[in-house]
Every structure is written in C-alpha cells, then in structure tokens.
Amino acid sequence: MAGKKKEHTLVSADTGQALQSGQKPPKPQMVAAPPVGNATSLRIGAVVLWVLAIVFEVLALLVVLGKLNFKFLPTMWQLILLIVLDLVCLIIGSQLWKKANHIKPASEKNPVKFWLWNNLGMIVAVVAFVPLIILILTSKDMDKKTKTIAAIVAVIALLIGGASGYDYNPVSQEQQQAAIEAIEGTVYWAPFGKVYHTHEDCGALNQSDKLTYGTVEQAIAANRTRLCSFCAKRDEISGVVTDDVDVKDYIPESTDAPQ
Ligand SMILES: [Zn+2]
Structure with missing residues (x-):
C-alpha cells in the first residue's frame, strides 16, 4: 500500500520563483554559479x-x-x-x-x-x-x-x-568539499531546519509544502549544512555530514511501490 505522493511547491534558490506543479527543476548545471x-x-x-x-x-x-x-x-x-x-x-x-x-x-x-x-x-x-x-x-x-x-x-x-x-551550525571547508564531491545532483530543503535532501520525495519532507532546490553549495550557504540521513542511505552516500534525526520508521516509496 503506497500512500499518496506528497506534492511540493518547488522554489528556485536563484530566483525565488516557484515551478509549476509537475515541472521538474532544471539540472544543477543550469542553476546559476555558486555564490x-x-x-x-x-x-x-x-x-x-x-x-x-x-x-x-x-x-x-x-x-x-x-x-x-x-x-x-x-x-x-x-x-x-x-x-x-x-x-x-x-x-x-x-x-x-x-x-x-x-x-x-x-x-x-x-x-x-x-x-x-x-x-x-x-x-x-x-x-x-x-x-x-x-x-x-x-x-x-x-x-x-x-x-x-x-x-x-x-x-x-x-x-x-x-x-x-556564535555560529551554532558551523561548516568546514573539508565538509563542504566532501559534500560537493559526493553529491552531484540537485538538492532540496524545507523552509526550516538544517538539513538538505537529495530526493524531493523524501519522507522527511512530507510536512513541507514549499521546498527550495539548488546545488549543495547553495544549501550550505542557506545554513543547511547536513545531508538527510535517509537520503544518504538511499543513495549510499558516505563521508558527508548527515543529520542524526531518527528516521528509521520511514520506508522510501520507490522501494515498495512497483513501477
Ligand atoms: Zn531526505
């Protein structure tokens, strides 16, 4: 039983413009140069x-x-x-x-x-x-x-x-570099919190109607310094700072819904 997929309004980190529903964000290369x-x-x-x-x-x-x-x-x-x-x-x-x-x-x-x-x-x-x-x-x-x-x-x-x-959420050059090397695609983040995601349909984003998308650099510049541990598992990304939020209960839809 797959639940109804959560619809998000996607807002560009560059322009602040929302995409129309169903429209995919452009490839990261099309996003303006990192700031x-x-x-x-x-x-x-x-x-x-x-x-x-x-x-x-x-x-x-x-x-x-x-x-x-x-x-x-x-x-x-x-x-x-x-x-x-x-x-x-x-x-x-x-x-x-x-x-x-x-x-x-x-x-x-x-x-x-x-x-x-x-x-x-x-x-x-x-x-x-x-x-x-x-x-x-x-x-x-x-x-x-x-x-x-x-x-x-x-x-x-x-x-x-x-x-x-005081910087409550510091990030180092090494952490930023590791994240840039490990994550090539677009990342997404919610209006609040310190986490970015590699998947728009991540269960941890179900509460958010609006997401910002951009590059990893843009996510970190927006104070989202950690990768969602769920998205990290799903993509088998290691060596990147992740959140420690307990997300054990979430099963990604892509694994239980037959395509
Ligand atoms: Zn996630």
Missing part, C-alpha cells in the same frame, strides 16, 4: 559594521568620561542609545560574517583557528562592550541610578551580541 564570490563582500560588510560598533562604543566611553554630551538627552539615554546602535551594528556584522563562512568555509585543520574564525562575532562583542561596562562600573562622575541602568543595559547587550556572534 562563492559573495563571501569577500560579506566579510568587508561585516568588518565595516564591526568598526562602526566600536565607534559607537568609543562615543559611549566619551560620554561616561564627560568628554562628550548630546545635550538634548539625559546622560542615561545617551548611553542607552549608543549601546543600542553599537549592538545593532554588531549583530548585523556578525550575521554577514557567518553567512560568508557558509559560502567560503574555513579549514578545520587547526581547530582553535577554526573556532575563532567562525565565532569572531562573539570576540568582537567582548571588545565592543566589556571596556564600556568596566568604565561605567568604575565611573565616579555618574549618579548611581544612571550607572546601574547603563551597566545593566550594556551587560544585556554583551550577552545578546555574544550569542548572535
């Missing part, structure tokens, strides 16, 4: 935003030291505004940086370097907030209320900024 060229500009954008974050921190330091005063706002609000601007630049910069690392990943040969490179945003967060926090706490010029509130806001910003700079 490797974008990594450098993303990194430049990240560094510019991080520098801007530090500039806002320096302005906040000058406010704490009494060397700078935007008279239209009380000191506390000046500090909060500068901390928020610092945080916004830091977060956007870190997202660009992480995106670049998923387009052109670093080698994992040196684990310390690999970790530092992937989580550089977290280190910038420390630089962007810790000196300010120390200066606020040791300031003798500010009143107690301003000091307390500014310090709390800066600590919260440090925590948010640090968490946003």
Whole structure:
C-alpha cells in the first residue's frame, strides 16, 4: 500500500520563483554559479559594521568620561542609545560574517583557528562592550541610578551580541568539499531546519509544502549544512555530514511501490 505522493511547491534558490506543479527543476548545471564570490563582500560588510560598533562604543566611553554630551538627552539615554546602535551594528556584522563562512568555509585543520574564525562575532562583542561596562562600573562622575541602568543595559547587550556572534551550525571547508564531491545532483530543503535532501520525495519532507532546490553549495550557504540521513542511505552516500534525526520508521516509496 503506497500512500499518496506528497506534492511540493518547488522554489528556485536563484530566483525565488516557484515551478509549476509537475515541472521538474532544471539540472544543477543550469542553476546559476555558486555564490562563492559573495563571501569577500560579506566579510568587508561585516568588518565595516564591526568598526562602526566600536565607534559607537568609543562615543559611549566619551560620554561616561564627560568628554562628550548630546545635550538634548539625559546622560542615561545617551548611553542607552549608543549601546543600542553599537549592538545593532554588531549583530548585523556578525550575521554577514557567518553567512560568508557558509559560502567560503574555513579549514578545520587547526581547530582553535577554526573556532575563532567562525565565532569572531562573539570576540568582537567582548571588545565592543566589556571596556564600556568596566568604565561605567568604575565611573565616579555618574549618579548611581544612571550607572546601574547603563551597566545593566550594556551587560544585556554583551550577552545578546555574544550569542548572535556564535555560529551554532558551523561548516568546514573539508565538509563542504566532501559534500560537493559526493553529491552531484540537485538538492532540496524545507523552509526550516538544517538539513538538505537529495530526493524531493523524501519522507522527511512530507510536512513541507514549499521546498527550495539548488546545488549543495547553495544549501550550505542557506545554513543547511547536513545531508538527510535517509537520503544518504538511499543513495549510499558516505563521508558527508548527515543529520542524526531518527528516521528509521520511514520506508522510501520507490522501494515498495512497483513501477
Ligand atoms: Zn531526505
């Protein structure tokens, strides 16, 4: 008894356009070149935003030291505004940086370097907030209320900024290379999750109405860093990072439905 085949709307990773039902996605060669060229500009954008974050921190330091005063706002609000601007630049910069690392990943040969490179945003967060926090706490010029509130806001910003700079789903150059070599065809991924599939009719995709298709590079750039373990078994692909989702209950339709 084969169930009704799940219909998916397929959306191109290149154009964002949906295919008509029944229409097959073009061969991977017809998909636009992998977005490797974008990594450098993303990194430049990240560094510019991080520098801007530090500039806002320096302005906040000058406010704490009494060397700078935007008279239209009380000191506390000046500090909060500068901390928020610092945080916004830091977060956007870190997202660009992480995106670049998923387009052109670093080698994992040196684990310390690999970790530092992937989580550089977290280190910038420390630089962007810790000196300010120390200066606020040791300031003798500010009143107690301003000091307390500014310090709390800066600590919260440090925590948010640090968490946003951490790469929860890192990928190495070696992993990316292995996946590219093992998987030649089109891959598919759902709107959420970290997994890509080599089969559109994979049972793990039954919950998804919309799928994106593209090359393995595009999947990894979209933060889908792992191959579905089902699809890996079905294609007998090894040596590629797969998910550990328990998919034992699923039997591919192609094996039980006579053609
Ligand atoms: Zn799958």
